[in-house]
Amino acid sequence: MGDITRLKKLFPEGYPKHPAVTGTSIARKLLGGTTKPNDKVVDPMCGLGSILVACIREKRHFWGCEINKEYYSFAREWVDKEIYGVTV
Numbered sequence: 001m002g003d004i005t006r007l008k009k010l011f012p013e014g015y016p017k018h019p020a021v022t023g024t025s026i027a028r029k030l031l032g033g034t035t036k037p038n039d040k041v042v043d044p045m046c047g048l049g050s051i052l053v054a055c056i057r058e059k060r061h062f063w064g065c066e067i068n069k070e071y072y073s074f075a076r077e078w079v080d081k082e083i084y085g086v087t088v
């Protein structure tokens with residue numbers, strides 16, 4: 001629930017409704033227990049990008065894919081904000 005609240009603050013108007021968001025805090029715990037820094041993580045169904053953002057925070061490389069254009073756009077924007085602090 002905390003992750004959803006943070007998403008709403010980060011994207012107050014553009015937050016798409018997704019039925020199954022993983023959440024970055026859970027993703028970070030999973031990454032910490034299964035991978036090492038600089039490992040490459042593939043998320044072939046990345047949704048809003050929680051796992052990709054968790055990879056950035058946990059210093060993992062990542063590759064993501066998403067079939068839904070709205071979710072994909074959101075994930076790109078979130079990743080850009082996480083890396084650059086702004087949408088690029």
Ligand SMILES: C[S@@+](CC[C@H](N)C(=O)[O-])C[C@H]1O[C@@H](n2cnc3c(N)ncnc32)[C@H](O)[C@@H]1O
Nearest residue numbers: 020021022023045046047048049050066067068
């Ligand atoms: C369980 S959700 C992933 C949620 C993601 N971990 C997050 O936190 O936002 C699964 C995602 O897979 C996407 N998907 C389903 N079939 C796909 C396909 N063939 N290729 C890529 N993405 C697909 C769906 O649109 C959905 O966003």
